Amino acid sequence: MRRIVFILLLAPLGLLAQKLNRADKVLIQHLKGHIQFLASEDLEGRRAGDIGEQKAVDYVIGQYQGLAIQPMGDNGFIQNFPIDEGKKFATNAYIKINNQKAILDSDFFALSNSGSNHFTSRASVSLNETKQVWFKDVNEVLEENTSNPHFDINEWLATTASQLKSNGATALFLHNSGTLVDNIQFNKYDTAKALAIPVVYFTKQGYAKLFNDELATYTIDADVQFEHPTRTAHNVVGFIDNHATNTVILGAHLDHLGYNQDKHGLDLNNFIHNGADDNASGTAALIEIAKSLLKKAPKSNNYLIIHFSGEELGLLGSKYWLDHPTFKGNFNYMINLDMVGRYDTARKITIGGFGTSSKWSEILTKTPTSLIAHYDSAGTGPSDHASFYRKDMPVLFMFTGSHSDYHKATDDWDKINYVGEKDIVRFVQDIIKNTDSYGKLDFLKTREQSMGKSTKFTVSLGVMPDYAFTGTGVRIEGSSQGKLGEKIGLKAADVLVQLGDYKLIDVMSYMQALGKFKKGDKTTLIIKRGTEEIKFDIQF
Secondary structure: OOOOOOOOOOOOOOOHHHHOOOHHHHHHHHHHHHHHHHHHHHHHOEEEOOHHHHHHHHHHHHHHHOOHHHHHHHOOOEEEEEEEEEEOOOOOOOOOOOOOOOOEEOOEEEOOOOOEEEEEEEEEOOOOOOEEEEEEEHHHHHHHOOOOOOOHHHHHHHHHHHHHHHHHOEEEEEEOOOOOOOOOOHHHHOOOOOOOEEEEOHHHHHHHHOOOOOOEEEEEEEEEEEEEEEEEEEEEEEEEEOOOEEEEEEEEEOOOOOOOOOOOOOOOOOOOOOHHHHHHHHHHHHHHHHHHHHHOOOOOOOEEEEEOOOHHHHHHHHHHHOHHHOOOOOEEEEEOOOOOOOOOOOOEEEEOOOOOOOOOOHHOOOOOOOEEEEEOOOOOOOOOOHHHHOOOOOOHHHEEEOOOOOOOOOHHHHHOHHHHHHHHHHHHHHHHHHHHHHHHOOOOOOOOOOOOOOOOOOOOOOOOOOOOOOOOOEEEEEEEOOHHHHHHHHOOOEEEEEEEOOOOOOOHHHHHOOOOOOOOOEEEEEEEEEOOEEEEEOOO
16 A cells, blocks of 8 residues: 555644643643653563563553453463573583683674583694694685585584594684674574584684684683573453454553663663663553543443563564464454654654554544644554554554664653653544444555664665564565565565575574665575575665
């Protein structure tokens, strides 16, 4: 569907000039109270499956207990679901060089399919001897194979590790002294067969720090072991029963980034990421909308209220709920509130999903607002409504836009525009009211939205990654109409495995690879479609 944009200029006065009635003042007070709690340091960033998320879950449930909102999870209001954290270097594992402990990630990482063992050695960088740690410069290996089109670094690693073991080596230490791309990365979901011996890769910084004299002999003491933890996250599900035929789903995610343990923060530090806008704002708005529906609900629909967790990890909570629904009924439409706390007249509010039903245009025309709104037709996008759109459900997505605090530790409660959020809550309430007489809305497919609430790239394939995919590579859910991915024939369920020289192990490595290119660059894209590997020559 063609992109549709409307600008509503119905408010001659600024937000601060509004004369607030008592009900609006109370609503603002409630929103502020919710967000101050949810975005407080005590909740430690509400990382899915951690204690801070549990405190947020308890808070939301506490808001609904004693009201006529029925628990609709698997266990009261709660639906538990697992989060696979993937393989990681074990907590008690270590590498010491001359009794100096190497720093994980900064100095080194053990390959995700490395062998496991405790080993000690007296080793020299320049002299590889039997029964010790061996050293290899990957750049030299790559230079030797520049004219070999069949060279594969993973095959070389497996063969080399096996040969070294037969020669009595205890481990292999790798580094790259040059500029050739080696594509050696840690893939926490790696299912490849373990290498014959421990294999450790040292960064340029780590190698220079720990092995600064090629003629020296180093005392090495290391224990390379892995663990594969899981944790449990929690959706909160409530139900308002009007004994109607159809049920509307209203959603917002309650999780955020914690201490940035999952490395999704844009500031790359380990401070608490409070997530006031993302998404304490949407959680607060949903609580107040749910309470308002108890007082004066349009009666032609029932209302399922879902606070999702795991959104920041790839819409995990909404996808899990759809695969394991705690309520089955005739679903009408879904409204998602994610980052609705930073409204201003310059940033506007974006209303996504405008094209997912032929009725939205008429309904929204009948719903006046003082908000300046940008309407986006796409049903997909970087939040939980996309999961429901994928199930052929009309959706709306309320979003006041990205900002300089997005996914940073500076997204705090005192930066929220509470008057603006009050207006968004009132707007959603009016949309629900005005939609009540339309019965079950029809569903329309729309163009595909590409990735990211905040995308910094100058080039794009125009694809929507499947963030819940745990295999190697980037599986896509679709391509944006008219974009590069569609033009070359990419299809849903294709898995992107290499872009130019850069192998793709997950969405993060895909984003990093995109950052290496600029508009006009030519390169190759390799994908897997089923068991077939396909290569495309592309130009951004």
